Amino acid sequence: xxxxxxxxxxxxxxxxxxxxxxxxxxxxxxxxxxxxxxxxxxxxxxxxxxxxxxxxxxxxxxxxxxxxxxxxxxxxxxxxxxxxxxxxxxxxxxxxxxxxxxxxxxxxxxxxxxxxxxxxxxxxxxxxxxxxxxxxxxxxxxxxxxxxxxxxxxxxxxxxxxxxxxxxxxxxxxxxxxxxxxxxxxxxxxxxxxxxxxxxxxxxxxxxxxxxxxxxxxxxxxxxxxxxxxxxxxxxxxxxxxxxxxxxxxxxxxxxxxxxxxxxxxxxxxxxxxxxxxxxxxxxxxxxxxxxxxxxxxxxxxxxxxxxxxxxxxxxxxxxxxxxxxxxxxxxxxxxxxxxxxxxxxxxxxxxxxxxxxxxxxxxxxxxxxxxxxxxxxxxxxxxxxxxxxxxxxxxxxxxxxxxxxxxxxxxx
Numbered sequence: 001x002x003x004x005x006x007x008x009x010x011x012x013x014x015x016x017x018x019x020x021x022x023x024x025x026x027x028x029x030x031x032x033x034x035x036x037x038x039x040x041x042x043x044x045x046x047x048x049x050x051x052x053x054x055x056x057x058x059x060x061x062x063x064x065x066x067x068x069x070x071x072x073x074x075x076x077x078x079x080x081x082x083x084x085x086x087x088x089x090x091x092x093x094x095x096x097x098x099x100x101x102x103x104x105x106x107x108x109x110x111x112x113x114x115x116x117x118x119x120x121x122x123x124x125x126x127x128x129x130x131x132x133x134x135x136x137x138x139x140x141x142x143x144x145x146x147x148x149x150x151x152x153x154x155x156x157x158x159x160x161x162x163x164x165x166x167x168x169x170x171x172x173x174x175x176x177x178x179x180x181x182x183x184x185x186x187x188x189x190x191x192x193x194x195x196x197x198x199x200x201x202x203x204x205x206x207x208x209x210x211x212x213x214x215x216x217x218x219x220x221x222x223x224x225x226x227x228x229x230x231x232x233x234x235x236x237x238x239x240x241x242x243x244x245x246x247x248x249x250x251x252x253x254x255x256x257x258x259x260x261x262x263x264x265x266x267x268x269x270x271x272x273x274x275x276x277x278x279x280x281x282x283x284x285x286x287x288x289x290x291x292x293x294x295x296x297x298x299x300x301x302x303x304x305x306x307x308x309x310x311x312x313x314x315x316x317x318x319x320x321x322x323x324x325x326x327x328x329x330x331x332x333x334x335x336x337x338x339x340x341x342x343x344x345x346x347x348x349x350x351x352x353x354x355x356x357x358x359x360x361x362x363x364x365x366x367x368x369x370x371x372x373x374x375x376x377x378x379x380x381x382x383x384x385x386x387x388x389x390x391x392x393x394x395x396x397x398x399x400x401x402x403x404x405x406x407x408x409x410x411x412x413x
Contacts, residue, residue, distance in 0.1 A: 002363050004031025008395075009188065010388050011096040012037060013071065017046045018144070018170055019128045019204060020100035021067040022177030027096070027184065028070040029356050029365045035384060036068065036372070037087070040075040043374040044068070059374050060345035069341060069353050069367035072377040074384070078109055086381060088119060093388025095191075096124045096184055102141065103133040113199045122396060123197040124187040128180050132203035142204060147172035151208040156215050156226045163228035175211055176204035195396070232291075237283040238262065241320060243295050244303035248320040251294075251310065256280065258315045265309055266297035336364040344370045 009032040013024040021036075021044065028034045038044055043059060050062030076083040091097065097116065099106055106112065106127075116125050127133060130142020145166055148154050153171070154164035180202045187198040209216055214235055215226040232240035236254040243249075253262045263271045271277050271293055276286040283290055298306060303319050310317035321329075332338060336355070343351040351371075355364055377384070 002361050004029075004365055005360065006185070006188075007031035008391070009033070009095045010093060010391070011035070011098060012090055012094045014097070014099040014101070014106075015128070016044050016100065017049070017063070018067065018173040019176040019180070020098055021046065021064075022174050023126075023128065023180040023184070024071065024098055025067045025069070026178065026181040026356055028367065029358075030185075030360075031365070032096070034071040035090070035377070036071050036073045037076050037090075038073055038374060040077050040375070043073070043075070047374065055345050058345045060371065065344075065351060065371050066353060068371040069339075069351075070369055071372060072380070072384075073372035073375055074377050074381045075375040076381075078111075084110075086385060089385035090381075090388060091116065091119045091123065093385065093390070093392040094120065094123060095188065095392075096126065098126050098128070098180070098184070100128040103127075103129055103138040117197070120392070121196060122191055122392070124184055124191060124200065125197065126180050126184050126187075126200040126202065128176050128202045128204065130204050132206065133201045137205075144170040144173045144204075147204045147208055150205055151212065152215065152226075153208065153212065156228050158228050159230040160228055162230075165228075172204050172208045176202055176207045179207040179210075232287065234284075236280065237287045238290055238294055240291070242291065242298050244298050244301060244306055246302045249298075249303040249306060250318050250320060251306075252316040259283070261313050262294070262310065262315050265313060265315070266294060267300070268293060268297045335359065336366065339366040341367060341370040344373055 006027060009027070011024055011027055011032045011034045013020065013034050013036045015021050015024065024032075024034045024036075036044065044064055046061060046064040046067070047059040048056045048061050049064070050056055052062060055061050055065075076087055078084055078087060113125060116123055129138070130147055131137040131140060148166060148171065149164070151172065153167055157163060157167055158165035180200070183200045183202060187200060191197055218224050218226060226234065229240075233252065233254075236252070238259065239252045239254050240250070241248050242251050251262065253259045259277075260272050263269055271290065275282070277283050277290050307317045307319060327338060335357075337357065338352050338354055341351045341353060343349040353367060355366055358364075
């Protein structure tokens with residue numbers, strides 16, 4: 001196994017439910033040692049979330065299992081003096097502190113940014129919240145669907161008749177988590193160069209808007225507000241979902257050559273010469289008529305036949321799958337995307353969890369251990385604090401020497 005990029009990085013994770021745990025899960029896959037700090041007797045709210053009531057009752061709900069493999073769980077009550085002292089010790093040796101409380105919560109607990117910097121000037125402190133820790137909405141509560149609505153995502157999801165609609169998965173939570181993982185990795189590189197940590201303030205609203213592509217850029221650049229188009233790509237036609245003999249398929253004939261190839265293969269070459277469809281902008285204006293004509297032609301054969309023939313001719317096409325079908329694709333098995341672990345709540349049963357989709361030098365990193373039971377690593381917490389402190393002291397000494405050498409080279413030049 002390769003050395004993982006974040007091997008040796010120590011993360012204290014105070015987060016709950018999804019955005020924060022998803023972030024620390026990505027860091028764990030890249031090699032970080034993640035210790036979840038959980039409320040005694042309660043733990044992460046996600047422990048009680050999921051479709052299996054039995055798992056929820058046992059504190060290993062599906063929502064928790066999905067994002068917490070490879071981590072350690074330590075129970076601490078930050079209102080208790082002895083637990084606060086241990087938390088301070090862990091902070092001294094941590095590289096990263098991650099939390100997704102509402103703005104000001106950690107400050108009121110006595111762990112504001114200034115206090116954290118006093119404890120550990122090398123600490124990368126990252127907060128994930130709905131709207132960031134500044135501005136008029138900073139103290140407003142936020143969940144994924146709240147952010148979806150405020151970001152405009154729901155307004156462009158569905159058709160003109162059905163919008164606004166919620167996107168079918170928690171896209172704002174995961175986007176916020178990914179952006180936080182990227183920011184943390186960048187801050188760790190900055191610290192490697194300077195020896196000083198950073199304060200990172202991640203807004204799920206802003207992170208989500210930054211990923212919305214044409215829906216935002218068309219308005220900012222051209223002043224054109226986006227409209228819901230259902231399963232169609234507003235930037236081109238024919239590009240969207242079509243209907244074969246046995247079900248739907250996606251086709252993206254975004255280029256003129258691809259459009260003409262599609263028409264010929266579908267047995268409808270007359271569409272090429274039709275003045276309504278001759279040019280890109282005309283096709284977008286007459287999308288409904290063009291799609292209806294192509295659907296009639298595509299209905300003659302199964303989707304798999306069209307996918308094979310169109311892809312071979314350079315026209316991107318693929319079936320529209322259910323989530324179970326998507327997860328069983330041979331492509332994912334080949335790249336080791338889904339990992340089987342032992343199930344912490346059902347001894348003897350397997351637990352399947354997903355990876356990141358990233359290969360490093362050809363290797364897919366997978367969780368080394370199952371998700372932890374609540375407080376599973378309580379007996380190790382004192383040793384964790386001592387080991388982390390020793391590692392941090394060694395790293396700080398090395399960074400100081402490197403920084404001094406770099407400063408000397410800069411002066412000499």
